[in-house]
Amino acid sequence: MSDKLKQIINKQGQQQDNDSLSHSDDVVQLVGFIIGEEEYAIPILAIQEIIKPFPWTRVPQVPKYVVGVFNMRGAVIPLIDLRLKFGLPALKQGDETRFIVMRHGDDIAGFVIDRLTMAIRIKKTDIGPAPDTINGDDTMIDGVGKQEDRIITILKVDKLLERDF
Amino acid sequence: MDEFQEILQDFLIESFELVEKLDEDLVELENSPEDLELLNGIFRVAHTVKGASSFLNFDVLTHLTHHMEDVLNKARHGELIITPDIMDVILESIDLMKALLTTIRDTSADGGIDVAACVVKLDKISGGDGEVNTPVAAAAAPVEDVTPVVEETEDDLDYDNMSPDDLEAEIERLLQERQTEDKAKREAKIAAGESVVSLEPDEPVAELEPEPTPEPVVTTPVPVTPTPPPVVKTQAPKEDAKAAAPAKKAATVEQTIRVDVKRLDHLMNLIGELVLAKNRLIKINDDVEERYEGEEFLEELNQVVSIVSLVTTDLQIAVMKTRMLPIGKVFNKFPRMIRDLTRELNKKMELKISGEETELDKSIVEEVGDPLVHIIRNSCDHGIEIPEVRAAAGKDETGTIKLKAYNEGNQIVIQIDDDGKGLDAEMLKAKSVEKGLITLSEADAMSDKEAFSLIFKPGFSTAATVTNVSGRGVGMDVVKTNIEKVNGIIDIESEVGVGTSMKLKIPLTLAIIQALLVGVQEEHYAIPLASVLETVRISKDEIYTVEGRSVMRLREEVLSLVHIGDIFEVERILDSNEHAYVVVLGLGTSKLGLIVDTLVGQEEIVIKSLGDYLKGIEGVAGATIRGDGGVTLIVDVIALMDIAKNVKSTVMVESTSNAQLTLEKSKASDYCIMIVDDSKTDRTIMRKALEPLGITLVEAADGQEALNILKAGDYNFDAMLVDIEMPRMDGYTLATEIKKYNRYKNLPLIAVTSRTGKSDRMRGVESGMVEYITKPYSADYLSSVVQRNVNFKAEFL
Numbered sequence: 001m002s003d004k005l006k007q008i009i010n011k012q013g014q015q016q017d018n019d020s021l022s023h024s025d026d027v028v029q030l031v032g033f034i035i036g037e038e039e040y041a042i043p044i045l046a047i048q049e050i051i052k053p054f055p056w057t058r059v060p061q062v063p064k065y066v067v068g069v070f071n072m073r074g075a076v077i078p079l080i081d082l083r084l085k086f087g088l089p090a091l092k093q094g095d096e097t098r099f100i101v102m103r104h105g106d107d108i109a110g111f112v113i114d115r116l117t118m119a120i121r122i123k124k125t126d127i128g129p130a131p132d133t134i135n136g137d138d139t140m141i142d143g144v145g146k147q148e149d150r151i152i153t154i155l156k157v158d159k160l161l162e163r164d165f
Numbered sequence: 166m167d168e169f170q171e172i173l174q175d176f177l178i179e180s181f182e183l184v185e186k187l188d189e190d191l192v193e194l195e196n197s198p199e200d201l202e203l204l205n206g207i208f209r210v211a212h213t214v215k216g217a218s219s220f221l222n223f224d225v226l227t228h229l230t231h232h233m234e235d236v237l238n239k240a241r242h243g244e245l246i247i248t249p250d251i252m253d254v255i256l257e258s259i260d261l262m263k264a265l266l267t268t269i270r271d272t273s274a275d276g277g278i279d280v281a282a283c284v285v286k287l288d289k290i291s292g293g294d295g296e297v298n299t300p301v302a303a304a305a306a307p308v309e310d311v312t313p314v315v316e317e318t319e320d321d322l323d324y325d326n327m328s329p330d331d332l333e334a335e336i337e338r339l340l341q342e343r344q345t346e347d348k349a350k351r352e353a354k355i356a357a358g359e360s361v362v363s364l365e366p367d368e369p370v371a372e373l374e375p376e377p378t379p380e381p382v383v384t385t386p387v388p389v390t391p392t393p394p395p396v397v398k399t400q401a402p403k404e405d406a407k408a409a410a411p412a413k414k415a416a417t418v419e420q421t422i423r424v425d426v427k428r429l430d431h432l433m434n435l436i437g438e439l440v441l442a443k444n445r446l447i448k449i450n451d452d453v454e455e456r457y458e459g460e461e462f463l464e465e466l467n468q469v470v471s472i473v474s475l476v477t478t479d480l481q482i483a484v485m486k487t488r489m490l491p492i493g494k495v496f497n498k499f500p501r502m503i504r505d506l507t508r509e510l511n512k513k514m515e516l517k518i519s520g521e522e523t524e525l526d527k528s529i530v531e532e533v534g535d536p537l538v539h540i541i542r543n544s545c546d547h548g549i550e551i552p553e554v555r556a557a558a559g560k561d562e563t564g565t566i567k568l569k570a571y572n573e574g575n576q577i578v579i580q581i582d583d584d585g586k587g588l589d590a591e592m593l594k595a596k597s598v599e600k601g602l603i604t605l606s607e608a609d610a611m612s613d614k615e616a617f618s619l620i621f622k623p624g625f626s627t628a629a630t631v632t633n634v635s636g637r638g639v640g641m642d643v644v645k646t647n648i649e650k651v652n653g654i655i656d657i658e659s660e661v662g663v664g665t666s667m668k669l670k671i672p673l674t675l676a677i678i679q680a681l682l683v684g685v686q687e688e689h690y691a692i693p694l695a696s697v698l699e700t701v702r703i704s705k706d707e708i709y710t711v712e713g714r715s716v717m718r719l720r721e722e723v724l725s726l727v728h729i730g731d732i733f734e735v736e737r738i739l740d741s742n743e744h745a746y747v748v749v750l751g752l753g754t755s756k757l758g759l760i761v762d763t764l765v766g767q768e769e770i771v772i773k774s775l776g777d778y779l780k781g782i783e784g785v786a787g788a789t790i791r792g793d794g795g796v797t798l799i800v801d802v803i804a805l806m807d808i809a810k811n812v813k814s815t816v817m818v819e820s821t822s823n824a825q826l827t828l829e830k831s832k833a834s835d836y837c838i839m840i841v842d843d844s845k846t847d848r849t850i851m852r853k854a855l856e857p858l859g860i861t862l863v864e865a866a867d868g869q870e871a872l873n874i875l876k877a878g879d880y881n882f883d884a885m886l887v888d889i890e891m892p893r894m895d896g897y898t899l900a901t902e903i904k905k906y907n908r909y910k911n912l913p914l915i916a917v918t919s920r921t922g923k924s925d926r927m928r929g930v931e932s933g934m935v936e937y938i939t940k941p942y943s944a945d946y947l948s949s950v951v952q953r954n955v956n957f958k959a960e961f962l
Contacts, residue, residue, distance in 0.1 A: 057796040058688065059775075060733040061782050069775060069788055071796050074438050076788045078778045092879070109778055163778050 026124045030145070032117035032152055033100065036088045039152050041120055041145065046157040048101040048108065050116065053093050063165050070110060072101065080160075081112040107161040122147065127154065169221075176217045177270050183210045184263055185494070188501040191256060195504070198240075198247040208237040214262065223275040226265045232287040233258050239291055253508075254286045256501070426527065429488050436477075436484050437771035440677060441790050443477045444768065446470055448792035481677060485526070492570045492579070493521030495534045499541060499568060506545045513552050513563040514545060520570035525577055529671060532651045533579065536644040540581050540667055541566060543620075543641060548585030548665055558662065560584065576695065579669040588659035590616035597625060612722075617657040618754030621645040649752055649803045652678075652695045657754065680770045680789070680799065683748060684763035685729045686737065689797050691770050691789055692759070696802040698751040700764060704744050708760075717747065717758060724749065726758040727809040732784055733798075752802050757809055768792075772799060784808050833859035836955055837880050840864045841871040841899065842888040842917070847940075851886055851917065854944035855951060868894025872902055875909065882912060883955040886947075887934070889918040889925070900932035913954040917942075 030041035031050075049072075056070035056079050065084035069076050079099065083091060096115035101108065122145045130141040140159040145152040187210050194203050215230035236255065239245035247255075261283055265275050450470045454463060496518050503516040525533070549555075549564030556562050567582040593616045594608040602622050603611075619625055623642040648655055653671040672678065672695045680691040681700070701719065708715050708726060715726040726747065730737065747758040770789040775782065786801035838860055842848045848864050855862060863880055865871035868891055874880070885903075889896035896916060903909045916929045919940040926937050936950055951957070 055795060057788070057798065059779060059782060059785070059798065060735075061784070062779065066779070069779065069796050069798075071790050071794055074441065074790060076773045076775060076790070076796055078776060092877070107777060109776075161778065 027121050028124060028127070030120040030122060030152070030154060031100075032120050033098070033113040034115050034117060035082045035086060035113055039117060039150065041152045041154050042100075042102065042157055042160075043154075044119065046102050046104060048103045051099045051101065051110075053097050053099055053112070066165075067112065070099075072110070075108075077101065077108055077110050079110045079112065083112070083114065102157050102161060104158045104161050107158075109161055111160065120145070120147070120152065122152075173221060173269075173273065176221060177266065180214050180217070180266050183213060184259065184266065185497055186210070187259060189497045191252065191259070192500040192504050194247060195249065195252050201241070204237065204241045208234065208241055211237055214266075218275075223265070223269060225275045225278065225280055226262070226269070229258060229261055229265065229280045229284060232284045232291070233262070235291040236287050245290070249508075251290055254283070254290060256505075258283050258287060424487075429484075432484050433488065436481050437677060437773075439477050440481060440769060440771050443474050444792040445794065447474060485673070485677075486524070488527050489524035490527050490530045491521060492523050492525050492530060492533075492577070493518075495530055495537060496521045496568060496570075498534075499537070502538070502541065503545065503566065506542065510545060511551065512545070512549055513555075514549055515563050515565050516541075517565060517567045518569075519567070523570040523572060523577055525671070526673060529651050529673075532647050533669065533671065536647045536669065537568075537579065537581070539641060539644050541568070544581060544583040544585065544665065548583040548587075550586050573670070576670045576672055579671070580666065581669075582664060582666045584664040587661040587663055587665055588617050588620070588657070589661050593617065593619045597622065600624060614657070614754065617659055618655075620657075621655070621754065652693055652752075652802070654695070654751060655754055677769060677771050680768055681748065682765035682768055682797065683729065683746070683759075683761040684765050685733070685761050686735050688733070688735055689765060689791075690729065690733070690761075690800050691768070691797050692748060692750070692800045693786075693802060694767065696750050696752050698749045698756070701747045701749065702744055703747055708745075715760075719747075719749065719758070722756070724756060724758040725809070726760055727805075728760045729800075732805060732808055750802050750806070752806060755806060757806050759805070770797075770799065834861050836860035836957065837882050838862055838951060838955070839871060839874065839880075839882050839885045841866075841868065841885060841891070841896070843867055843891045844888070847888065847917075850944075851947065854947045858948060858952070858957065860955075860957075867891045868896065868899035868902075871899055875903065875906070882909075884913040884915060884951060886915050886917050886951070889916060889920055889929070896934075897928055897932040900929075900934055904933045915950060915954060917947075 029044040031044050031047055032039055032041040034040075051072075054070065056068040058068045059066065059078075065081050067079050067081050067084075070079050071077075081090070083089070091114065093112070098113055098116055099110040100113055101110045126147070127143045127145045129143055130139055131144070140155055142154045142156045145154055187207060190203055190207050194200060194207065197203070211230050211233045215227055215234055218226040218230065233255065236245065236251070240247050245251070258280075261278065261280050264278050265280075268277055269275050447470060450466060453466065457463060499518070500516055503514055506512075507514050544566050549566070550558070550560075552562040555564065565582075565584050567580070569580045569582070571578055571580075590611075590613040594603070594611060597603045597619045598605055598608050602619070602625060608616075621641050621644065625641070645655065648669055648671070651671055653669055656668040656670065657665065658668075659665040672693075679694040681694050681697050682689055682691050684690075703717060707717050709717065715728075716723050717726055718724070724747075729735070745760050745762065746764050747760055748764075750757045750759055768791075770791075772787045773789060774780070774787055775785065784801050784804045786799045786804075788796050788798050791797050836858075838855065840848050840851050840862060841864075842851070843866055852862055852864070861880070863874060863882075865874055870893075871885070871887075872894065875882070887896045887899060891899075894902075896918070900914050903912065903914065913936070914934045915936040915938060916934045917938045917940065918925070921939050929937050936954065938947060938950060
């Protein structure tokens, strides 16, 4: 390997170290979105992309909240309506409706949400555990983030992507 | 440790390949015990395995192969004649060898299998006469040959201190050294002439050894050695065995590279993407053609599109071919099987194989092995009679089983014929009734062909006693399941006393298939064309209901029917037509008619998995991406046939549940009317005329927009005012479209137009308009017509 290359690689390594320092471990980055009345959030790193709604194909013999499959650049991906999944009545998709494509390991799926709010940086210390009333491994809630004026429910991506039918 | 694993992998791959060839060679050897070349080949296999296993410290395997080698060596030198009894022992030892290899593959150790008994037998045959040393010396050769490499790594301890670059160079140097060495040896051998190969076998054998063993020791890619056993075999295996020795001197060996199957799969996936893109391009080309008819650039575009599509197709075929394996790989094990069965069953049988060079996709080759074993065992056990019976019936005492493979269109056909006693339809029926598999009335209604397919039912067996070979009623069930798994069809023909012929028709590949696209309501589904026998257009009166199930008469047969909408829970929004299309599906020996609304066409589709989240949906085999970018589900014909048995017929049921959602009107604004007109002025005039009633008004600027509003279902319309002359979609078309929906069948449509001709009025009535108002009109008149049509309650006025 040439010296130049080594230098570059070393530089990159150093840079990465610096980056992780500035980001520091105790801040998590989340993306917030609204379903019904509530604001939810998932870790930004679990998101593959956020897209505007487009046509999908219905799939038979699945629960109502699995609305179908859609084509994302050649891959066939399931589409799950979080409103229905959370037991809320169906709503017509509007201008603010988005599909959030989430990935966890090899599992991937698109989720219909009512609208996006913002990217959130939140300190780990500001995240409390899920309320006692919902506990155990079954809960989809990872924790509750507190910001000045609001409370955000942080969801577990692996639970969302888990097939439960 | 990694290095060891790598060597082990190579050893296993090579050994399994060699052993596969061995069975066939051995059976042939029994027929011509003097064939020296064959003997040499077999000896070499035992020797190669022994050499490598001793290097890898598999003592049990070495022990066994060592004794095999002894016996074979004797035979080779003419000191021993191979009798069937000796052959039995040799075959037994080869079975043990296979078992050991499998154990090694699974556990990386060769324990757990007792070879002692077999070794004793082998030893007895070779008769312990001191010659045992010869092979030992030969075995030492590979080890010796390997040592230099090992030593080099050992004594060059300062390698650790070398920079990677230097190490690389050193490896390169050592490699080159080896190559020149090998080359020199090879040349020396060529100089000695090919006689060396047959007369002084020990030498060339020792020569052969070093290639496979040291190869993996060096972890950098090794330039292709002259005779690596090809993964993708292009020659018939028999030639392969013979060619192995002389190939050393000839440069005419077909160049082959071992390629990881994963890479080929990836390549296939990429081609899949390309095919989808091609489909899309063709569709776009069609659209463009329509819009810009007669423009000059069209021709150029056409040319490009057709070249792309042509090349894509060629590319697809080429890649598919790399995944193809000759079916001979599967056929190879049958001569041995027949031989064993001949002795076991005391019958005389002969196997004739043809078409073993016919190629099939690797994944399919793996699937057809088991079914063939079962079919052939079945033919041997139940088909072929014992010699006395055959003689009495005036047949040749030796029964013949023919195994044939050939291409037929997009399919490959594997045909298994025997000249045994044939299938007796009546007897099959009786047996099935006895075992409770079918009812007496079902049996009576069965044709001979249907009766033949009874043998595939789980639990069915005609054998009076369960033998080692068959009679458990499991085998043929496996055949059906496996063949259906690869979308194959089984066809049986048989004549009592003459024989049975079974045809397995299997598609060439699994990843890209031809499909028939069908429509139901607004959805599309793809049905693998391999399972489609025909399509027929029928009228509703041709569907009969028998015991709650829909059936139709198709020529001489009664075909049970199921509506695709019932299987896939399709909502019946659109009114169904007087006519329907029936797609006749055939799988194995069963048939089913699938009722669909429309036939869209035939298309080449790429099968994509629905992923983990949606796996296991009954009736859906996967999905494909269409030319327009949409996703279409692929019908799983096997599952569909199962589901169909339990689906209640709704074919005849007209959606009577037309739960007219005419909610009770409690105020004037509960009434809702849509105004469809392209002129803003006209819409305003209508609005002004109707506003005083206090009813809800919705406007649309053309037919398309109106239809979209209706589909969205946000409003519950009581009537529509429709202009006739409109862009995009005119009033007549709109009316026809609306009337297709069950929900809007009774929606009053009022034409508001300046067209006054009689023919216009006629067309209006035909398309389902109830009233015809000509412009200009008075506001009162319009209001009264609307009130009449929506049953406007007077108290709201």
